Each structure stands twice: as structure tokens, then as C-alpha cells.
């Protein structure tokens with residue numbers, strides 16, 4: 001009996017026990033599929049968050065009002081009112097602050113935006129011309145908001161491509177059109193180039209207006225929600241953070257840094273915090289994946305062990321008819337290998353397809369990690385092969401009669 | 408006449424959790440080539456146990472056992488497998504067909520292990536099934552066969568390798584007397600062709616087809632007679 005015949009016998013045995021084959025393969029398919037899909041999604045999410053934060057620019061500092069320790073009560077991210085346009089102007093013009101290239105004061109709110117036909121709820125950002133440099137905005141058409149626009153509180157707006165197509169449809173040129181933001185008419189003077197960002201920090205779905213117009217005309221406030229500061233050099237980040245920090249403390253007449261009514265984050269800080277969150281998220285998914293693998297593994301193990309009695313009798317019979325013990329073990333080993341590899345490949349296809357579809361549906365980047373495939377495959381293959389081979393080896397060492405009587 | 412089976416002082420003790428069952432005790436006999444022997448005895452007297460030892464499927468706990476010039480107890484595992492494959496055709500009390508497998512494939516099974524090419528296997532298996540009268544049932548699986556038909560598949564499988572010795576454990580135990588008659592005719596024909604046949608049975612009229620009857624009682628050899636009630640003697 002050569003290897004080809006053994007292989008055929010193994011295939012035949014698998015096709016004769018369709019239910020057993022199906023259930024064992026199912027355990028493997030689910031185990032591997034779930035691990036691949038879950039790990040892949042976790043990593044896609046992590047990548048998406050990281051790339052969103054990185055797209056902020058590596059020289060960027062963000063100053064927000066409020067601090068984490070204002071008298072024991074956290075005023076919340078961007079909830080406080082302690083930063084003003086004047087603070088931003090002072091930072092930009094201060095001779096003490098030497099490391100700063102551009103300062104962009106911003107006021108962000110959501111508002112209802114309407115045209116004649118359509119309406120949408122989107123992000124409104126009050127900006128100064130510095131916003132264009134600090135956030136790397138490029139225009140596909142028209143102009144960005146000018147110093148004049150800010151000084152004269154103009155009712156002009158620059159629109160993101162997603163908002164533009166929401167409001168005007170895909171073909172229409174938005175520049176020159178009018179939108180009503182909180183019922184006040186604004187003329188569109190420019191449209192930005194798509195940055196392709198998604199979900200978190202989408203930079204295509206927004207409308208920018210002059211900061212002063214946002215403060216006075218739209219929202220009736222005199223504070224701003226954040227100041228984005230571009231450092232001259234990535235190596236100056238810490239210096240810039242300190243210079244701005246002490247400057248603002250002095251401006252706000254505060255002597256003790258622990259009393260600061262503002263916080264300054266670098267992109268690295270945000271990335272660090274976000275990584276912690278997404279890391280937890282990925283660990284959680286990995287935990288679920290590990291449980292799936294365990295459940296799949298137990299499924300494989302169960303079905304292999306449940307059929308041990310029948311298979312032990314089969315082995316006894318084969319021995320009684322003159323089969324060599326090592327030949328029987330080889331056949332069972334080949335059976336297990338076919339089963340685990342077949343199931344493994346199906347599981348990979350299932351897991352990959354599933355994570356691809358989910359990634360597309362919730363518009364995440366699609367990644368597959370080789371290590372998750374190898375781990376999942378290794379674990380299920382080991383379980384399948386061990387629990388297929390070990391009982392066979394045990395049975396093959398019994399006398400034919402003992403094996404035939406096994407119960 | 409040449410001796411094909413020589414059993415001396417065979418004993419078998421089953422040791423299960425502190426309880427020892429003596430299934431065979433000091434059983435000696437020999438069988439010549441071409442004999443047709445019936446083993447009889449009450450239920451539990453050790454008939455199947457003895458048959459398994461003769462068929463090299465189980466080992467005695469004492470005594471020696473030769474097939475031709477080979478001391479079977481001393482054979483290594485792979486030689487035992489070869490012996491079972493080439494020299495002995497065993498028909499089990501419980502048929503022991505592979506489930507969900509066609510009659511044809513069941514009969515082909517021992518030939519796979521002998522390394523016989525596929526075409527030849529199939530040809531011989533068909534021939535054997537025809538001999539036992541199952542030419543029209545080759546593609547039926549065991550669940551699609553009657554008890555007597557399963558018994559005949561088991562016989563065809565035992566014949567497949569054209570073994571010198573055919574051992575049958577109650578081949579007529581589970582079937583009607585008409586079918587039993589057919590099966591005994593097959594065995595008688597095989598015996599005429601020169602196969603040595605040892606068969607267990609409960610029924611005297613089945614034993615009457617054979618030429619010699621060995622009686623077991625409580626694991627011991629009680630009598631060994633030629634048919635026709637003439638004393639044959641312990642040998």
C-alpha cells in the first residue's frame with residue numbers, strides 16, 4: 001500500500017463519515033475564521049485611528065481650554081471658555097515665543113446647513129487664514145478665507161467635498177453658490193481637495209467660515225474652542241509646548257502651572273492616548289478571538305473523541321484483516337491532515353472575506369495579519385491532528401479483538 | 408496428512424479489575440490440512456476465545472500454538488498482520504463489516520493490505536461475492552443488507568485472500584435455517600477444494616455438515632470426536 005493509496009483511503013474514510021468530517025471541519029473553519037476576522041478588524045481600527053491622528057501633522061500642538069485638574073472638577077474636553085482669539089493673536093506676535101511657525105485659532109460647532117433643496121447637519125469651523133497652512137488644506141477651486149474676511153466678519157465659506165456633494169449633488173460646482181448656516185446666508189468662495197479621511201476627524205465633511213463670523217454671527221460667543229499651533233521644527237515640540245504654556249499662564253495671571261485653565265497636547269500625546277484605547281480594543285478582540293479558537297478547538301476535539309469508539313472498532317477490524325499497525329496510524333494521520341488543512345484554508349477564506357466586507361462596510365482600511373493566521377492555523381491544526389492521531393495510535397496498539405470489543 | 412494447526416495447553420485468563428475470568432484452560436488439539444471441524448459447547452464455554460487465538464487475533468496467556476511450522480505467539484506484530492492477511496480468513500460472530508461501505512469495498516479490504524492492484528482486487532471481490540450468491544448486491548452497504556446477506560459478505564471477505572484456513576464464529580447463528588443451509592453448502596464446497604475450515608456452532612444439525620466435532624465446557628476440552636460418534640481421541 002503506497003502513499004497514494006493511503007491518501008485515497010483517507011479521503012474515502014472522510015467522505016464515508018460526512019457528518020463527522022463536516023463537524024470537525026466546521027470547528028476548524030470557525031476557529032480560524034473568527035480569529036482572522038477579529039484580529040484583522042482590530043488592527044484596521046487601530047490603523048485608521050493612527051492615520052487620522054498622523055494626518056493632523058507631526059509639528060502640531062493643540063491648545064484647548066480647561067485642564068484635567070481644575071479644582072478636582074474636570075471641565076471636559078473643549079467645554080471651557082478660557083481661550084480667546086486674542087490669546088491666539090498674542091501667541092503669534094509674542095517675541096518670547098520663537099519656535100512657532102503658525103497659529104490657528106478655531107471655533108468648532110455643529111449646525112444645520114440648508115440650500116434651497118437640501119439640508120444637512122455638519123461641522124462648522126470658524127478659522128483664520130493660518131488654518132490653511134496649519135492643517136495642510138489644498139483647494140480644488142476658489143480661494144481660502146482671507147485676513148480681510150476675518151477682519152470684516154464676511155459671510156463667506158469654504159466647503160469640504162463631502163458636504164458639497166451632500167448639499168449640491170455630485171456634478172454641481174459649489175463655488176459661487178449660497179448656503180444658509182443657522183438661517184444666515186453665506187457665499188461659498190472655495191472647495192477643498194478631499195483628504196480621504198474617514199470617521200474620526202473627517203476633514204472632508206465640514207464648512208469653514210471666518211472665525212469672527214462664527215463667533216459673532218452664528219454662535220454668539222467670544223471664546224474659541226482650540227488653538228492649533230504649528231512648530232517650526234518637529235524637534236522644537238517640547239520647547240514650543242513650554243513657551244506657549246508659560247506665556248499663556250502669564251497672560252491669564254496664573255502663577256502655578258497646576259492651576260492652568262488650558263491644556264496643550266502634541267500629536268504624540270494624542271497618539272499615545274489613542275493607542276492605549278485602540279490597544280485595549282485590540283486586546284479585547286484578541287480575547288474574543290482566543291475564545292472562538294478555544295470553542296472551535298473543543299468542537300474539533302469533541303467530534304474526534306466522540307467517534308473514537310466507532311473508529312477503534314474500525315481499526316480492530318482493519319488489523320484483523322491484516323493491516324499493519326503503522327499503516328493504520330498513517331492513514332488516520334493523513335485523514336486528520338486533510339481535514340485540518342482543508343478546514344484551515346476554508347477558514348482563512350471565510351475570515352479574510354468577512355473582515356474585507358466588514359472593513360468596506362464601516363470604511364476602515366483592510367489589513368490581514370500573518371501572525372494571526374499562523375497562530376489560528378497552528379492551534380486548530382495541532383488540535384485536529386493530535387486528536388485524530390492519538391486515539392488511532394492507541395487503538396492500533398491494541399490486539400484486534402480488544403479493539404473490536406472497545407466501548 | 409500434514410498438520411496445519413497445533414495447539415498445546417492453551418490457557419486464557421482475562422484479568423479485569425481484580426476479577427480473573429478463566430476462559431480457557433489446558434486446551435490441546437491439532438488439525439490436519441483439509442479438515443472440516445466444528446467447535447461446540449454451551450454459551451460462555453470459551454469457543455470464541457479459542458477461535459480468536461487460533462486466528463492470531465488474540466494471545467493466549469499460557470500454552471503454545473503453531474500454524475504449520477510457525478510459533479504464532481512469538482511472531483512480531485508485523486508478521487502477525489501478514490499471517491492474518493494471507494493464511495487466515497476470519498468470519499466474525501458479529502459480521503464486523505465496515506459501516507456505510509459497499510459489499511464490494513468490504514470484500515476488497517484485505518486485498519488492499521496485501522498490496523494487490525486495484526483492478527485485480529475488484530475482479531476477485533466480484534468473483535467471491537458471486538460465489539456467495541451476492542452478485543446482485545455488490546453496491547449495497549451493510550445497512551441495506553439482510554443478516555444472512557451480511558454474513559455472506561463476511562464470508563466472501565474471508566475468502567478474498569484465498570486463505571489456507573477459514574475460521575467462522577457461528578456463521579449461521581443469526582440467520583434462518585434455509586439461509587444456513589446455503590451457507591453450509593458454501594463451506595462444504597470450500598472444504599472440498601482443500602481449505603481447512605474450523606467453525607463454531609450451537610446447532611447439532613449444522614455440526615453434522617462437518618467431519619469432526621470438538622466440545623468445550625467451562626473452558627476445557629470436553630470431547631473431540633469424528634462425526635458418527637466415534638471417539639477421535641485427544642491429540
Ligand SMILES: Nc1ncnc2c1ncn2[C@@H]1O[C@H](COP(=O)(O)OP(=O)(O)OP(=O)(O)O)[C@@H](O)[C@H]1O
Pocket residue numbers: 405421422423428429430448449450451452453454455456457
Ligand atoms: N474481554 C473479556 N474480559 C473478561 N471476560 C471475558 C472477555 N471475553 C470473554 N470473557 C469471558 O470468557 C468466557 C468465554 O467467552 P467466549 O466469548 O469465548 O464464550 P463463547 O463460548 O464464545 O460463548 P457464546 O456461545 O455465547 O458466543 C465467558 O465467561 C466470558 O464472560
Ligand SMILES: [Mg+2]
Pocket residue numbers: 454455456500576
Ligand atoms: Mg462466541
